[in-house]
Amino acid sequence: xxxLFCSDAERIARLTEIVLQEALDLGLSxxxxxxxxxxVANNANGEPLHIVKLxxxxxxxxxxxxxxxxxxxxxxxxxxxxxxxxxxxxxARNERSGAVRAANHILAFRGLSEALNxxxxxxxxxxxxxxxxxxxxxxxxxxxxxxxxxxxxxxVTGMCQLARFEMLRGVVHAD
Numbered sequence: 001x002x003x004l005f006c007s008d009a010e011r012i013a014r015l016t017e018i019v020l021q022e023a024l025d026l027g028l029s030x031x032x033x034x035x036x037x038x039x040v041a042n043n044a045n046g047e048p049l050h051i052v053k054l055x056x057x058x059x060x061x062x063x064x065x066x067x068x069x070x071x072x073x074x075x076x077x078x079x080x081x082x083x084x085x086x087x088x089x090x091x092a093r094n095e096r097s098g099a100v101r102a103a104n105h106i107l108a109f110r111g112l113s114e115a116l117n118x119x120x121x122x123x124x125x126x127x128x129x130x131x132x133x134x135x136x137x138x139x140x141x142x143x144x145x146x147x148x149x150x151x152x153x154x155x156v157t158g159m160c161q162l163a164r165f166e167m168l169r170g171v172v173h174a175d
Contacts, residue, residue: 006040009050012107012128013038014171017054019123020109022158024055028119028151029112032058036111039069043104046077057111069110072099076106083139086118086147097147100125100140119144119151123159127171 006012016038024034035055041048048070057065076085076099085099085108098117099108102125109117122140129136144152 006049006105008105008128009040011171012040012105012124013050013052013054015124015127016107016109016120018171019120019127019155019159020054022123023112023116023120023151023155026154026158028116028154033112033116036109036117037065037069039073039099039106039108039110041070041073041077041099041106041108043101043106044077046074046106048073049105055111061111065110068094068096069098069108072096072110073106073108075099076101076108084118084122084143084146086143089114100143102128115147115149116151118147119149119155122149122152123155126156127159 020035023029035053035057038052038054039048040050051066072085075088075095076082079088082088083101084097086097089095089097096114098110098114098121099106100121107121107125109121111117112120122144126136126140
C-alpha cells in the first residue's frame with residue numbers, strides 16, 4: 001500500500017514507542033498483547049498517511065490489527081463531531097476505541113486491549129500537542145473521561161517520572 005506523506009510520522013511513531021513501552025513496563029498488558037499497529041491518518045478523510053507495526057504482534061492477529069487500525073481511523077473521520085473512536089464504537093461490528101484526533105491527524109492504535117489502545121493514543125496525542133499545554137491536558141483528560149479509560153492517568157503518571165519525561169521531552173522538542 002502506498003502511503004501519503006506525513007512530516008510528523010517519525011516523531012509520532014517514536015512517541016508511540018516510548019508510551020507503549022511505558023504501558024508494558026507498568027504491566028498494563030498481558031504477554032499475548034505486547035504491540036500493535038500505529039496509523040497516522042488524515043483528520044478530514046481518514047486516509048492513512050503512515051502505518052507502522054510497533055512491539056510484538058502475534059502472527060494470527062497481525063492482519064486483523066492492521067486492518068482494524070485503518071478502520072478505526074476511517075470511522076473517526078466519518079464523525080467530524082467526535083474526538084475519539086470510542087464515541088462511535090460498536091463491538092458487534094468490531095468497531096473499537098483506539099483512535100483519537102490530534103491537530104490535523106487521527107492517531108490510531110490496535111493490538112492491545114481496547115482501553116489500552118486508546119490510553120496509549122491519548123498520551124501520545126498529549127505529548128504531540130504539548131505535554132504541559134493546558135489545552136492539550138484538558139482535551140486528553142476529557143477524551144479519557146468520555147470512555148472512563150482506566151489506563152490514561154496511570155500512563156501519564158508513569159511518563160512524568162524524571163527519566164521517562166526526559167526521553168519524551170527530547171522527542172517532542174526534536175526539530
